[in-house]
Amino acid sequence: MKYDLLIQHGEVVDPGAGLRGLLDVGISGGKIVEVAPALPAGEARRTISARGLLVTPGLIDIHAHIFVNAHDMGGHTDRLCQASGVTTLCDAGSTGSATFAGLRAVIDGHVRTRARAFVNLSAIGIVGTSRGGELSHFPYADPEGCARTIAENPDLAIGVKLRYGPGLVWEYTTEPVKMARRTAATAGVPLMIHITDSPIPLPEILAEMAPGDIVTHCYHGRANGIMGPEKELLLKEVVEAQRHGIIFDCAHGRSHFSFAMIEKALDQGFLPDTISTDLTFTSATKGPVWDLATTMSKLLHFGMSLDDLVLRATAAPAKIMGYEGTVGTLRPGANADIALIERRNGNFELTDSDGKTVTAKERLIARTTIKDGRVTYERPE
Numbered sequence: 001m002k003y004d005l006l007i008q009h010g011e012v013v014d015p016g017a018g019l020r021g022l023l024d025v026g027i028s029g030g031k032i033v034e035v036a037p038a039l040p041a042g043e044a045r046r047t048i049s050a051r052g053l054l055v056t057p058g059l060i061d062i063h064a065h066i067f068v069n070a071h072d073m074g075g076h077t078d079r080l081c082q083a084s085g086v087t088t089l090c091d092a093g094s095t096g097s098a099t100f101a102g103l104r105a106v107i108d109g110h111v112r113t114r115a116r117a118f119v120n121l122s123a124i125g126i127v128g129t130s131r132g133g134e135l136s137h138f139p140y141a142d143p144e145g146c147a148r149t150i151a152e153n154p155d156l157a158i159g160v161k162l163r164y165g166p167g168l169v170w171e172y173t174t175e176p177v178k179m180a181r182r183t184a185a186t187a188g189v190p191l192m193i194h195i196t197d198s199p200i201p202l203p204e205i206l207a208e209m210a211p212g213d214i215v216t217h218c219y220h221g222r223a224n225g226i227m228g229p230e231k232e233l234l235l236k237e238v239v240e241a242q243r244h245g246i247i248f249d250c251a252h253g254r255s256h257f258s259f260a261m262i263e264k265a266l267d268q269g270f271l272p273d274t275i276s277t278d279l280t281f282t283s284a285t286k287g288p289v290w291d292l293a294t295t296m297s298k299l300l301h302f303g304m305s306l307d308d309l310v311l312r313a314t315a316a317p318a319k320i321m322g323y324e325g326t327v328g329t330l331r332p333g334a335n336a337d338i339a340l341i342e343r344r345n346g347n348f349e350l351t352d353s354d355g356k357t358v359t360a361k362e363r364l365i366a367r368t369t370i371k372d373g374r375v376t377y378e379r380p381e
């Protein structure tokens with residue numbers, strides 16, 4: 001038999017690989033071996049009909065949280081990911097130098113979803129935050145430990161994380177950003193900065209960042225976002241930064257995704273470079289985030305094209321995470337991580353982080369999830 005699994009009659013959407021149209025996908029040994037029209041079903045151990053469905057690379061969520069007991073997805077990570085077509089995720093700085101070993105144990109022992117992680121500049125990471133932010137106390141800043149943790153965990157750690165916001169850093173200057181950038185330079189990795197409600201204007205933060213660094217929560221509706229003080233027009237520094245290779249990630253979360261900001265930003269031609277959820281168990285089970293497919297549905301409602309959405313939830317984050325060509329693509333030779341997605345018509349009430357709702361006419365719903373050639377999820381009818 002040529003194929004362990006053959007996905008037939010689906011609409012392949014993989015803009016990162018330049019694959020589009022009614023194509024079959026042949027899988028063998030956990031890898032994609034062929035993408036072409038009308039592959040022979042007689043050569044397959046199992047076939048799955050994707051008629052009427054989109055066939056995309058397994059989705060990649062570059063900003064989620066999976067460290068147990070730290071406002072995370074905990075033991076629910078695999079179930080939540082599989083049910084939404086996500087086969088790869090990145091923990092966005094839940095842990096730092098003093099707690100990373102715990103995250104490593106969780107991932108090695110309990111998480112089957114492909115995972116990588118940013119390491120927090122704070123030694124403790126994002127824990128116990130009701131008592132203060134992880135860098136509100138200066139001695140928790142641990143640039144040496146952060147760089148060392150990244151060097152010691154090359155298979156997992158891909159970047160430095162800094163949350164810059166009220167009560168999150170020890171001083172409201174660019175000093176925490178400079179320290180995080182120096183740490184990223186030492187480790188030779190990108191820096192991801194959370195910017196929601198920043199006490200200093202975003203251009204001051206951007207000025208300290210390097211191409212390849214990531215601004216996360218780019219559509220938050222609080223102070224000092226991507227728009228000017230009237231929250232109407234994009235800042236020219238933001239447009240310039242994106243042009244120079246700073247990556248803008250939308251990470252939905254419970255307080256970072258404003259429909260008003262999204263509508264204005266998309267109208268002015270500003271798209272996120274990556275689409276992510278900032279998912280925790282609460283935001284996945286009580287909303288408003290629910291899952292990555294829902295976040296994509298919200299952006300679809302505000303006018304982003306399907307191809308733009310898929311690119312930013314597959315090939316774009318794969319590149320940042322060091323998976324270019326092996327994950328987030330349907331190209332032959334890549335790991336067979338695949339999502340079958342329904343583009344369902346109807347009336348769907350979707351809610352942003354500020355409690356605003358819209359009625360969308362379509363919604364993306366994951367129907368089948370495949371990781372390394374194995375079916376990990378099939379949605380009940």
Ligand SMILES: [Zn+2]
Pocket residue numbers: 063064065092251278
């Ligand atoms: Zn987060």
